[in-house]
Amino acid sequence: MDRSSHLSVILDLCPTQWLLSAQPSNPHPLSFDTFLSHLLVFLNSHIAYKHENSLAIFGALPGKSLLFYSSEEAGDPSTAEVVQPDPNSYRFFKTVDQSLVRRISREFDILGQPDTEEPCALVGALTKAICYINRLLHPAQSLSSPEDSANLPDPRILILSVSPDASNSYIPIMNSIFSAQKLKITIDVCKTFGPDSVFLQQAAYLTGGSYIYLEHREALLQYLVMSFLPTPSIRKIITVPTEDKTDFRAACFCHKHVVDVGYVCSVCLSIFCQPVPVCSTCRTKFPMKTLQRLNMTRASSLTGTGASQPSASRPTNGTPAKQVYTGLAANLR
Amino acid sequence: MPPRRQDDIMDVDSDESDASLDYDEPRRKGKGKAPKKKDKRKSKVTEVPYAWEASYVRSWDTVQEDESGSLQTAVDDLIARGRRKRLFAPSKAIRRTIIRHLIIILDLSNSMMDRDMRPTRFDLSLEYTREFVNEWFDQNPLGQIGIVGMRAGVGERVGEMSGNPPDVLRAISERHKLEPTGDPSLQNAIEMAKSTMSHLPTHSSREILIIFGSLTTCDPGNIHETLESCIRDKIRISVVALAAEMKICRELCDKTGGQFGVAMNEGHFKDLLFELIPPPAQHSTSALTSRLASGAPANAPGSAGGDLMLMGFPTRLPDTSPPSLCVCHSEMRSQGFLCPRCSAKVCDIPTDCDVCGLMIVSSPHLARSYHHLFPVKAYRPVMTMEETANSSPTCHACAAMDTGADGISPLGRYRCTDCSNDFCTECDVFVHDVLHCCPGCER
Numbered sequence: 001m002d003r004s005s006h007l008s009v010i011l012d013l014c015p016t017q018w019l020l021s022a023q024p025s026n027p028h029p030l031s032f033d034t035f036l037s038h039l040l041v042f043l044n045s046h047i048a049y050k051h052e053n054s055l056a057i058f059g060a061l062p063g064k065s066l067l068f069y070s071s072e073e074a075g076d077p078s079t080a081e082v083v084q085p086d087p088n089s090y091r092f093f094k095t096v097d098q099s100l101v102r103r104i105s106r107e108f109d110i111l112g113q114p115d116t117e118e119p120c121a122l123v124g125a126l127t128k129a130i131c132y133i134n135r136l137l138h139p140a141q142s143l144s145s146p147e148d149s150a151n152l153p154d155p156r157i158l159i160l161s162v163s164p165d166a167s168n169s170y171i172p173i174m175n176s177i178f179s180a181q182k183l184k185i186t187i188d189v190c191k192t193f194g195p196d197s198v199f200l201q202q203a204a205y206l207t208g209g210s211y212i213y214l215e216h217r218e219a220l221l222q223y224l225v226m227s228f229l230p231t232p233s234i235r236k237i238i239t240v241p242t243e244d245k246t247d248f249r250a251a252c253f254c255h256k257h258v259v260d261v262g263y264v265c266s267v268c269l270s271i272f273c274q275p276v277p278v279c280s281t282c283r284t285k286f287p288m289k290t291l292q293r294l295n296m297t298r299a300s301s302l303t304g305t306g307a308s309q310p311s312a313s314r315p316t317n318g319t320p321a322k323q324v325y326t327g328l329a330a331n332l333r
Numbered sequence: 334m335p336p337r338r339q340d341d342i343m344d345v346d347s348d349e350s351d352a353s354l355d356y357d358e359p360r361r362k363g364k365g366k367a368p369k370k371k372d373k374r375k376s377k378v379t380e381v382p383y384a385w386e387a388s389y390v391r392s393w394d395t396v397q398e399d400e401s402g403s404l405q406t407a408v409d410d411l412i413a414r415g416r417r418k419r420l421f422a423p424s425k426a427i428r429r430t431i432i433r434h435l436i437i438i439l440d441l442s443n444s445m446m447d448r449d450m451r452p453t454r455f456d457l458s459l460e461y462t463r464e465f466v467n468e469w470f471d472q473n474p475l476g477q478i479g480i481v482g483m484r485a486g487v488g489e490r491v492g493e494m495s496g497n498p499p500d501v502l503r504a505i506s507e508r509h510k511l512e513p514t515g516d517p518s519l520q521n522a523i524e525m526a527k528s529t530m531s532h533l534p535t536h537s538s539r540e541i542l543i544i545f546g547s548l549t550t551c552d553p554g555n556i557h558e559t560l561e562s563c564i565r566d567k568i569r570i571s572v573v574a575l576a577a578e579m580k581i582c583r584e585l586c587d588k589t590g591g592q593f594g595v596a597m598n599e600g601h602f603k604d605l606l607f608e609l610i611p612p613p614a615q616h617s618t619s620a621l622t623s624r625l626a627s628g629a630p631a632n633a634p635g636s637a638g639g640d641l642m643l644m645g646f647p648t649r650l651p652d653t654s655p656p657s658l659c660v661c662h663s664e665m666r667s668q669g670f671l672c673p674r675c676s677a678k679v680c681d682i683p684t685d686c687d688v689c690g691l692m693i694v695s696s697p698h699l700a701r702s703y704h705h706l707f708p709v710k711a712y713r714p715v716m717t718m719e720e721t722a723n724s725s726p727t728c729h730a731c732a733a734m735d736t737g738a739d740g741i742s743p744l745g746r747y748r749c750t751d752c753s754n755d756f757c758t759e760c761d762v763f764v765h766d767v768l769h770c771c772p773g774c775e776r
Contacts, residue, residue: 134767
C-alpha cells in the first residue's frame with residue numbers, strides 16, 4: 001500500500017497547438033507559460049508526496065522525442081544540470097524546475113521556425129517512457145537482491161496531450177498500450193487542448209487510468225492535483241473522475257466510417273464496410289462464394305431496414321432491424 | 334517430523350531452479366532426445382537409489398557457476414541464446430494464421446501419475462497447461478481453445494471450445510475431476526477433437542495439441558485412417574511426449590505439419606509447450622497447393638485460406654446502465670456488450686454471439702494481433718568502437734549508460750538498421766518481445 005511511486009510525464013510540445021491554445025479568442029485560453037507553472041507545482045507536489053517517489057519527464061517535439069529530466073540523472077552529479085543553490089527553496093524542487101525549463105527553452109531554440117511542422121513524436125515519447133519504466137522494474141541482475149523487489153516503484157504515465165490523433169500511429173500506440181498492460185503501468189491522459197483523442201481514451205481505459213478533458217483550462221492545477229496526483233493504489237479508496245464512454249467500434253479502412261458490422265480480411269485483419277473482392281492492404285483475393293453470400297445478406301438487410309449504409313448510425317434497440325437480423329442469422333450459419 | 338519437512342522445502346527450491354535454468358542444455362527436438370532420456374534414467378538408477386534424492390542432483394548438474402561463483406554467466410548465456418535464435422529467424426512479414434482453433438488433448442491415463450517430473454507428470458502438465466492457456470490467449474486474442482481428456486480408453490470432453498480464458502481455465506481448475514485412470518486412446522480423443530472442429534470455416538486454423546505421457550494407446554480401429562482424415566481436414570497435430578518417442582506420435586505430427594518433441598525435464602517441457610504459442614506461418618497449405626499446381630495461374634497466395642469474415646463491433650454498456658439478463662450466463666448484470674446484429678447482451682468479448690452466431694470482437698482485439706503481421710526488424714549488434722563515434726552515449730530508449738559486454742555485442746549496443754539509433758541489451762529484448770514497436774522509428 002505504502003509503496004513509492006514512479007511518475008513519467010509526457011509533454012506534448014506541439015508549437016502550433018500551443019499557439020492556438022493561447023489565442024485570446026478561446027473561451028478558456030491557456031498559454032504555455034501558465035501551463036508550465038501549473039505543471040511545475042504538480043511535479044513538485046509529486047516529489048514532496050513521498051521521499052522515494054521518482055520522476056521522469058519526456059517531451060514529444062515535432063519529429064523528435066527526448067528525455068528532459070529523470071530523478072536518477074539528477075542524483076548523479078556527473079550528468080545533472082548545474083543548479084545555483086537557493087537558500088529559500090527546497091533543492092529537489094529547484095533542480096526539477098530549472099532543468100526542465102532550461103531544456104524546454106533550449107529545444108524550442110533549436111526548433112527555430114521551420115516552414116512545415118512535422119507531427120509530434122508522441123509514440124516515440126510513449127515507447128521511451130515504457131522502456132524507461134521497464135528498466136526500473138527489472139534492474140540489472142547483479143544489483144538486485146530479494147528485498148529490492150519489494151520496494152520497486154508503482155509505475156504510471158501521465159500524458160498531457162494537445163495535438164489531435166495521427167492515424168498512422170494507431171498500431172504503435174496500441175502495441176504500447178498492450179506492453180503497458182503487461183508491465184501493469186497505469187496510463188493517465190489529460191487532454192489539455194484540441195479534440196478528444198480516441199487512441200488515448202483507449203490507452204487510459206485499457207490500462208485502468210483516467211482520461212480527463214479539460215473544460216476549464218485555467219484550473220489545470222486543480223485537475224492535476226485532484227485526479228492525477230493520487231497513486232493507483234490510493235485511487236481504489238478515493239473516487240477519481242474517469243471516462244466511461246470509450247468507444248470501441250472500429251473505423252473501416254476504405255471510407256473511415258465507424259462500423260457496427262464489418263467485413264474483415266482473415267489474413268491481415270483489415271476492416272471494410274462492404275464486401276470487397278480484393279483486400280486493399282495485403283492484396284489477398286477473396287473467394288467468389290463468400291462475396292456472393294455476403295452481398296446477398298447485405299442486400300437483404302439493406303432493403304429490410306431501409307438503411308442506406310451499414311456504416312450509418314447504429315439502430316437503437318427495438319428498431320425493425322432486430323427482427324430482420326435475427327432472421328438473417330439462420331442464413332449465415 | 335522436522336527433517337522431513339526440511340526435505341520438502343529443499344525439494345521445491347531445487348525444482349524451481351531446475352525449471353528456470355535448464356535452458357542451458359542444448360535444445361534438441363525429436364529423435365535426438367529419446368536416447369538421452371534413457372541415459373538420464375539409467376544414470377539416475379545407478380547414482381541415486383531413491384526417488385526423493387533424484388530431484389536435488391539435477392539442479393547443480395546442469396548449471397555451471399563461473400569462477401566467482403555466480404550464476405550470472407548462465408543467465409547471460411540464456412538471454413544471448415534467445416537473441417541468436419531471433420536473429421536467424423526471418424524478419425520479413427510472413428502470413429500467419431490469426432484466427433486459431435485449438436483442442437488440447439490431455440493424457441489422463443495411469444502413466445501420468447509417474448513422478449519423474451515433480452510433483453507428478455499430471456500436476457505439472459495441468460500447471461503448465463494453465464500458463465499455456467493464459468499466454469496463448471494473450472498472443473491469439475481471436476482464437477478459441479477446447480479441452481479433451483484421454484482416460485480409461487475413451488475421449489472425454491473436459492472443456493467446450495471457448496474464446497474466453499476464464500472459461501477454459503475453469504475447465505481444468507478442478508483437479509479431482511481429472512484424476513488419471515486407465516489407458517489412453519489416441520484415436521478416440523483425436524476423433525472427438527476432429528468432430529468438434531468439423532464445422533469451422535476454412536480461413537481459421539484447426540490445431541490439436543496432445544500432451545502424452547503414456548507409451549501405449551488402445552484404439553478401437555485403425556489410427557492411420559484417423560490420421561488420413563486429419564490430413565484431409567487440414568488439422569495440424571502437435572505432440573509433447575513426456576515419456577519417449579512413439580512412431581505413431583511422430584507420424585501424426587510429421588504428416589499434418591505439426592511439431593513433435595519429447596520433454597527431457599520440467600524446463601524443456603515448458604519450452605516445448607510455449608513454442609506452440611506464436612501463430613503458425615501459413616506456409617504448409619500454400620506451399621503444397623503451389624507445388625501441386627505449379628503451372629496454374631498465380632492464385633496461390635489468394636487460395637491459401639484468405640477469406641472475408643463478417644465481424645460485429647459491439648456497443649459497451651457502462652457500469653452505470655440498468656441491469657439486465659445476459660444471454661451467456663442468464664445473470665443480472667449492468668455491464669456487458671450488445672451484439673450489433675441481434676442486440677443480445679453478452680458478458681465478455683471476443684466471442685461468437687450466442688443468439689445469431691456473429692463473431693463479436695472489439696478493435697483492440699484486432700490490434701493485439703497486428704504485431705504478428707508487422708514485426709520489428711532485428712537490431713544489429715554493434716561490434717567495434719569506431720561505429721559508436723557519433724552516436725549518443727546512452728540507450729536511445731531507456732537513457733541507460735553503456736551496459737557493457739554481453740553474449741553477442743562486446744559493447745552491449747544494438748543498432749536499428751532503419752533509424753540507426755543504439756539500444757541497450759535490455760531494451761533490445763524488450764522491444765522485440767513485448768513492445769513490438771521501435772522507439773526510434775516510431776513504427
